[in-house]
Amino acid sequence: MTDTLKSHQQDWELLGEEDPLWAVLSDAQKRHGGWDPEEFFATGVSDIAKLHDQQLVPFALPKHRGKALDFGCGVGRLTFALAKKYDHVVGLDISSSMLRRAEEFAGKRSS
Numbered sequence: 001m002t003d004t005l006k007s008h009q010q011d012w013e014l015l016g017e018e019d020p021l022w023a024v025l026s027d028a029q030k031r032h033g034g035w036d037p038e039e040f041f042a043t044g045v046s047d048i049a050k051l052h053d054q055q056l057v058p059f060a061l062p063k064h065r066g067k068a069l070d071f072g073c074g075v076g077r078l079t080f081a082l083a084k085k086y087d088h089v090v091g092l093d094i095s096s097s098m099l100r101r102a103e104e105f106a107g108k109r110s111s
Helices: 003-018 020-024 037-059 077-082 096-110
Strands: 067-071 088-092
Touching (some): 003 096, 020 037, 020 096, 037 077, 037 096, 067 077, 077 096
Parallel strands (some): 067 088
16 A cells, blocks of 8 residues: 555544544534534435436436445445435445444444
8 A cells, every 4th residue: 555545544544533424524513523413414315316316317317226336435424325226335435434433324224
């Protein structure tokens, strides 16, 4: 791993431990644990809906969507939203701490 990539990974590991929701969706008023998880994940649903409406629908893509990849998924803000529209979604991230948080949120969302 290059020094630059390793440094990038270390930065995201730290952010994933300290303030993962704010690191993914930075808002000065939400720093230091200020995001309500439901509000945070609702922004992902809204953003994916806008993307589909503005970018995908005009191109008359099929209604059935099989697979999606969320590269740099962080804690899963868009991954969970994509899961409502696709049969199979994979989230990838450089940070294991972000992925752990995503797994925690996934467990809370399914229960």
